[in-house]
Structure formats: structure tokens, C-alpha cells
Amino acid sequence: MTTGISGRRQWPLPKQAVPGAPLLAVEDLSVRFRMPGGPSVKAVDGVSFGLDDGEALGIAGESGCGKTTTALSLVQLLPGNGRISAGSVKLFGIDLVPKTERQLARYRWREISIVFQGAMNALNPVRRIGEQIAEPIEVRLGQAREASRKRAGELLELVGIPRQRATAYPHELSGGMRQRAMIAMALACDPAIVIGDEPTTALDVMVQAQILKLLEQLRRDLGLSLILITHDLSVIAETCDRTMVMYAGRVAEEGPVRRVFTAPRHPYTAKLLSSFPNIRADRRTLGIIPGQPPDLRTPPPGCRFAPRCSEAMPQCTTEVPPEVRFADGVRVACHLFPPGTPGSLPGTPGRAAGAPRALAGGVS
Amino acid sequence: MSPISDDLLRVEGLQVHFPIRGSVLDALLRRSRGVVRAVDGIDLSIRKGEILALVGESGSGKTTTGRVVVKLTRQTKGRVLFEGQDVSALWGTRPLRAYRRKVQLIFQDPYETLNPKHTIGEFVAEPLEVHGIGRSRAERRDRVHAALEAAGLRPAADYAARYPHELSGGQRQRVVIAGALVMDPEVIVADEPVSMLDVSIRTELLRLMLDLRRERGLTYLFITHDLSLAWVLADRIAVMYLGRIMEIGPAETVIRAPRNPYTQALVSVSPSPDPPEPGVSSTRVILSGETPDAAHVPSGCRFHPRCPVAFDRCRVEEPPLFDVGGGQQAACWLAEPGAPTAEAATRRPAASTALLG
Numbered sequence: 001m002t003t004g005i006s007g008r009r010q011w012p013l014p015k016q017a018v019p020g021a022p023l024l025a026v027e028d029l030s031v032r033f034r035m036p037g038g039p040s041v042k043a044v045d046g047v048s049f050g051l052d053d054g055e056a057l058g059i060a061g062e063s064g065c066g067k068t069t070t071a072l073s074l075v076q077l078l079p080g081n082g083r084i085s086a087g088s089v090k091l092f093g094i095d096l097v098p099k100t101e102r103q104l105a106r107y108r109w110r111e112i113s114i115v116f117q118g119a120m121n122a123l124n125p126v127r128r129i130g131e132q133i134a135e136p137i138e139v140r141l142g143q144a145r146e147a148s149r150k151r152a153g154e155l156l157e158l159v160g161i162p163r164q165r166a167t168a169y170p171h172e173l174s175g176g177m178r179q180r181a182m183i184a185m186a187l188a189c190d191p192a193i194v195i196g197d198e199p200t201t202a203l204d205v206m207v208q209a210q211i212l213k214l215l216e217q218l219r220r221d222l223g224l225s226l227i228l229i230t231h232d233l234s235v236i237a238e239t240c241d242r243t244m245v246m247y248a249g250r251v252a253e254e255g256p257v258r259r260v261f262t263a264p265r266h267p268y269t270a271k272l273l274s275s276f277p278n279i280r281a282d283r284r285t286l287g288i289i290p291g292q293p294p295d296l297r298t299p300p301p302g303c304r305f306a307p308r309c310s311e312a313m314p315q316c317t318t319e320v321p322p323e324v325r326f327a328d329g330v331r332v333a334c335h336l337f338p339p340g341t342p343g344s345l346p347g348t349p350g351r352a353a354g355a356p357r358a359l360a361g362g363v364s
Numbered sequence: 365m366s367p368i369s370d371d372l373l374r375v376e377g378l379q380v381h382f383p384i385r386g387s388v389l390d391a392l393l394r395r396s397r398g399v400v401r402a403v404d405g406i407d408l409s410i411r412k413g414e415i416l417a418l419v420g421e422s423g424s425g426k427t428t429t430g431r432v433v434v435k436l437t438r439q440t441k442g443r444v445l446f447e448g449q450d451v452s453a454l455w456g457t458r459p460l461r462a463y464r465r466k467v468q469l470i471f472q473d474p475y476e477t478l479n480p481k482h483t484i485g486e487f488v489a490e491p492l493e494v495h496g497i498g499r500s501r502a503e504r505r506d507r508v509h510a511a512l513e514a515a516g517l518r519p520a521a522d523y524a525a526r527y528p529h530e531l532s533g534g535q536r537q538r539v540v541i542a543g544a545l546v547m548d549p550e551v552i553v554a555d556e557p558v559s560m561l562d563v564s565i566r567t568e569l570l571r572l573m574l575d576l577r578r579e580r581g582l583t584y585l586f587i588t589h590d591l592s593l594a595w596v597l598a599d600r601i602a603v604m605y606l607g608r609i610m611e612i613g614p615a616e617t618v619i620r621a622p623r624n625p626y627t628q629a630l631v632s633v634s635p636s637p638d639p640p641e642p643g644v645s646s647t648r649v650i651l652s653g654e655t656p657d658a659a660h661v662p663s664g665c666r667f668h669p670r671c672p673v674a675f676d677r678c679r680v681e682e683p684p685l686f687d688v689g690g691g692q693q694a695a696c697w698l699a700e701p702g703a704p705t706a707e708a709a710t711r712r713p714a715a716s717t718a719l720l721g
Contacts, residue, residue, distance in 0.1 A: 205630060277592040286571070
């Protein structure tokens with residue numbers, strides 16, 4: 001287990017950092033949304049996961065499964081009616097959940113930054129991209145204007161935009177270039193973790209391939225730690241070490257990408273994979289997941305996927321399946337894999353905070 | 365090329381050039397600012413009951429082609445034939461209405477297509493009223509319900525009374541399909557109909573489209589940027605780049621044995637949930653840059669500046685579509701009968717391209 005974050009970091013860790021703590025450990029996180037004239041909705045329900053330094057985790061699932069909410073709650077950028085109702089988010093061992101807005105400012109963007117989906121909406125249309133990238137360096141890291149501008153130029157080159165384009169406005173750039181600028185901005189403060197929220201959705205396939213290649217390069221060269229949120233399993237297959245499949249606010253399955261995608265255990269993961277149009281597979285053999293995700297105001301008891309699951313058994317509709325961990329680094333919450341299943345590990349279910357990294361698989 | 369009698373819809377020599385609007389001074393001096401060559405001379409034919417996918421990135425001209433077919437955009441050259449009849453001259457006339465009933469367009473974004481203040485029933489009934497179809501309210505209602513049911517929205521009466529915000533994304537897209545079905549069309553031009561939706565919903569809608577073809581003999585022009593969607597749905601695929609067709613043929617051969625380097629690159633980067641084999645280097649061909657501006661189309665083969673195997677001839681001469689057998693055609697000098705192999709032709713690869721492994 002390495003200490004929080006490796007030598008690449010230019011800036012000191014926060015003072016309260018716990019020596020030897022993992023980079024990120026999220027435990028039993030729950031997020032509630034107040035709804036007008038009704039009970040609140042639990043959009044994220046008891047989610048736990050970790051992220052090691054230099055690792056890339058892909059959070060997958062359909063719309064409304066809680067993947068974006070999970071990511072936004074790491075730095076508490078939830079909409080006004082949402083709040084973390086339980087659990088902890090420990091960055092270098094520091095719990096961010098009880099922090100005030102003021103205290104969180106130290107962590108947002110500087111430690112955890114986000115690349116949003118629509119770069120056109122996330123970038124300020126009336127400011128030159130160079131200025132926008134330099135701003136957080138100046139404001140958050142207290143660097144001099146000249147140094148910030150210089151750093152912005154370096155960041156642009158790093159993401160494959162010629163330095164001279166720093167004076168361009170967002171509308172003067174193509175969609176792919178804007179997304180690159182957005183990535184440069186997210187890297188501005190040399191953050192510990194970069195979150196990508198559907199970073200390649202809505203881009204052309206070739207541009208998407210270019211951006212994924214860039215993320216891969218940045219990971220290799222900078223040792224970036226990434227959390228990618230996407231409904232596109234191919235993005236995760238190509239860029240991530242581990243994947244966490246969410247359904248209706250809970251974790252269905254999590255583990256090394258290779259294990260989960262080539263031998264899915266949870267029926268939901270299997271269905272999701274089979275319904276992905278794959279040019280390398282047979283035509284017209286697409287799987288269908290009947291029905292829709294449940295309304296979280298009235299989630300079904302037991303396993304939330306049970307109403308749509310072809311493998312559902314009587315207990316699935318009454319009992320919440322426990323998370324069972326396997327020796328290959330996968331954990332799954334499904335009654336098909338009860339505690340004691342061959343290959344499963346004894347002990348408390350779920351990935352405890354600071355637990356050692358998965359044994360094998362995709363992580364090199 | 366198949367005999368004319370088989371083709372329900374044909375596009376011949378289609379060209380759509382948009383003039384670039386200059387200043388008042390330009391107009392006074394009759395100066396031209398040039399043109400955007402959105403569609404630059406293409407031929408297509410679709411047989412009855414066939415699904416032809418038109419695949420291309422932004423700026424390829426695929427959407428403009430679709431808009432010309434449904435007569436929302438006027439071509440500058442070429443013609444569109446429906447059942448052997450030239451429909452190019454139909455504008456603002458009764459025959460145009462008849463044509464529009466038979467050839468329906470489904471848009472990309474169900475959120476923008478549906479009026480939030482209208483019920484689903486009102487939305488689906490609207491084209492009937494516009495076209496004056498159905499003698500009575502009851503007859504129209506029956507047609508609306510039949511269309512909703514055909515689109516998989518059952519019970520239809522229940523859905524007809526709802527508003528768009530009460531439906532999921534997949535259901536909204538079904539409503540849009542019902543809005544096309546209510547006219548009892550023969551051809552559906554579907555422009556990115558499923559690209560905004562979750563995979564599981566996407567699959568359902570693709571299945572619905574296949575079911576509708578089986579039950580009603582529908583013919584589709586399916587426009588998408590996603591080659592893998594074309595792969596699962598289409599009988600034939602046409603790949604467009606910068607206003608031209610680069611390759612066309614049966615889906616099976618275009619995907620499994622593409623002959624144009626652009627198609628080859630697109631196939632190689634197409635999304636797949638199969639994780640890369642450890643230790644095996646990727647075979648993806650990632651082209652550098654983006655599709656150029658259609659106002660400045662490169663000389664010769666318009667793909668040559670980004671082509672990993674371009675050679676001298678490609679810079680000066682535009683290749684026609686060469687027949688490569690099995691109904692497949694590719695616009696590439698390497699597909700010309702007796703052409704040199706890619707290796708022989710490109711001992712010096714073009715400097716502006718990058719082959720990333």
C-alpha cells in the first residue's frame with residue numbers, strides 16, 4: 001500500500017492528511033433528494049468504493065442509477081435539494097462529508113476536479129480559454145499571473161492544443177478541442193483525482209477515440225487517478241482498471257474491468273453488456289433488459305433489479321442481497337452468489353476502507 | 365447496381381451547396397464568398413423493405429442528405445426518385461403532400477420534437493389534421509391509438525392522455541415513432557433516433573424498428589454517426605465523408621472487409637465493451653485532426669490529408685466508387701482493379717497523419 005499519492009505531486013498534501021491512508025475511500029455513502037410535496041428520495045444508497053493512486057475507476061449504469069450523484073457528492077456539488085445523509089468520503093484519510101463550504105473550497109478543483117460532458121456549457125463563452133485555464137492556478141494556488149499564464153500554455157500543449165490557441169474563445173474551437181481545453185482546465189491545479197462525467201459522450205467516434213487516447217496518455221505520463229462516469233461500457237473497457245456497475249442507487253458489481261466485462265456475475269451486468277451494440281460480435285443478437293429502472297420514491301423491496309431479472313428467485317423480492325467479495329477482486333450483490341459461494345472470501349462483505357487493492361486483473 | 369424497378373427510393377447525383385453569406389458590400393460587388401459543399405455528388409438506392417444506414421461523422425453531409433429526401437432542404441443538383449418518379453420538382457403542391465405522407469422523418473431529439481403543452485394523443489393526431497386525414501374525430505382517434513400501439517405504447521388510450529414529461533426517454537422516442545406511423549408511411553428516414561438513449565432502451569427501439577419492417581414492410585434510411593448501430597440494424601451501409609460516399613455495400617462486408625481506409629479506421633475505433641487483451645497492442649487507427657470544413661474541401665481524394673495510406677495520385681485525382689464485388693463499392697484508388705497494395709503505394713506515408721497503436 002503506497003502512501004496516499006506518489007512523487008509526481010507538486011503541492012503539499014493537506015495538513016490533516018493521514019499518513020498511509022488510501023487516496024480515496026468512500027464508505028456507505030447515501031444521498032437524499034428532497035422532493036416537492038413528497039417524501040425524500042434516496043438516490044444513492046449505501047455505496048462503498050475506493051480509489052488508489054494512479055488507478056482509473058469506471059462507474060457504469062443507466063440514467064438515474066446514481067452514478068453522477070455519487071461522483072458529485074465526493075466534493076458536495078449536489079443540486080440544492082440534495083444532501084449526503086450518511087457515510088464518509090475520505091480523501092487521504094480526511095473525511096470531507098462534515099466539512100463546511102469554506103473548508104471544501106480547499107479540496108474542490110485543487111484536489112478533485114471534474115470534466116463535464118458538454119464542454120460548451122462548462123466553459124465560459126466570453127473568456128479566452130487560456131485565461132480560463134490560468135484562473136484556478138492564480139486564484140486557488142496563489143500563483144503570480146505570469147506564472148499562471150505560462151502554466152496554462154503548458155497545459156494546453158499537454159492536451160494537444162497548440163499554445164498559440166490560448167487566445168481563442170470556446171466557440172472558435174471544435175467540439176473535440178473544447179473537450180481538450182476542459183481537460184486542461186481540470187488538470188490546472190494538479191489535482192489528486194480527476195472525475196470525468198461522460199467526457200466523450202456527444203463526440204464523434206474518431207474524436208472520442210482521440211480523447212480516450214489522450215486520457216490514456218495523461219494517465220501514463222502523469223499517473224493520473226481517474227473516476228469516469230459513463231453509460232458507455234466501451235469507454236470503461238478501454239480506459240479503466242476497475243469498474244463499478246450501479247443499479248437504482250446501489251452497487252451491483254465491482255471489480256477489475258477484465259473480470260467483470262468478460263465474466264459478469266450480476267445478471268444486470270450481463271444484460272448491460274449483451275445489450276451493447278458491438279461491431280466485433282454477431283449482428284442482431286442484442287439483449288434486451290425488459291422494463292425500466294424503478295422509481296426511487298418507491299423502490300422495490302429486496303433486490304432492486306429483481307422485477308427485471310430473468311434469474312429472480314423468491315428471496316430476491318424480499319431480501320436485499322449482501323455484497324460478497326471474491327478472490328479475483330470482484331464483489332457482487334446478488335442472491336445467486338450468497339456468502340460462502342466457492343471462490344468468495346470470508347469476512348465482512350463490501351470493500352472496507354483502505355482494504356488492499358484487488359489481487360489481480362487489469363491493474364498493472 | 366440493382367435494376368430500377370426494385371428501388372423504392374433513389375438518389376441520383378445529389379449535390380447540396382450552401383452559399384456562404386457575405387457582407388452587403390460583397391452582394392453589391394457580386395463577390396462570392398464561396399460555398400459549403402455539404403453534399404457533393406452522391407447516388408443511393410433503397411429497395412422496398414430494406415434498411416440502408418448512412419453513417420458519417422459531423423460534417424459528413426448525412427443529415428443534409430436525409431433532409432433532401434424528406435424535402436426539407438432543396439438540392440442544388442441531382443434528383444430524388446420515389447417509385448421511379450422524380451419528386452425533385454414537387455414543391456408546395458398536392459403531390460408534395462402525398463409524398464410527405466409516404467416518406468416520414470424521425471428526429472434525433474424527442475425532447476425538442478414534443479411540445480410539452482400537448483398530450484401525446486394531440487401530438488400524434490396533429491399530422492392527421494394537417495393532412496386532413498380521417499373523416500371524424502373518432503376515426504382519427506382510432507388511427508392515433510393504432511399508431512401508439514404499433515409503437516409499443518400500450519394501453520394506447522392511457523398514453524394518449526399523458527404529457528411528455530410523464531414519459532421516460534425511451535417512451536418519448538416511441539411517441540415520435542408513433543407520430544410517423546400514424547401517416548402509414550412506406551419509408552422512414554430516421555436521423556440518430558436512438559443515440560441519446562441508454563443502451564437497454566436503444567436495443568428495444570432497434571427491435572421495434574425491425575418488427576415494424578416485418579409487420580408493415582417499412583423501408584428505412586437510418587442516419588447515424590455510430591457504425592455499431594448500423595451494424596446491428598442495417599442490410600446495407602453507406603459511409604459518408606465530407607459530402608461523398610466513401611464506401612457502400614452489404615453491412616457484413618463493409619464492416620468485416622472494408623476497402624476504404626476511412627471505413628477501416630472507423631471500424632477500428634468503433635466502441636466495443638471487450639477489454640483489450642493484456643500485452644496485445646491495440647490495432648486502432650486513430651486519425652489525427654477532425655473532418656475539414658466543407659467550405660474548403662481538399663483536392664484529389666478529400667480524405668487524403670488524414671489518410672494513413674495516401675499516395676501521390678490521391679492528392680490530385682478524386683477516386684470514383686470502384687466495384688469491389690459482392691455489391692460493395694469503395695471510393696479509393698487502392699480499390700481500383702489492379703491497384704497496388706497499400707504497402708507498395710505508401711512507402712512514404714503522408715506526413716500529416718498519425719498511426720497510433
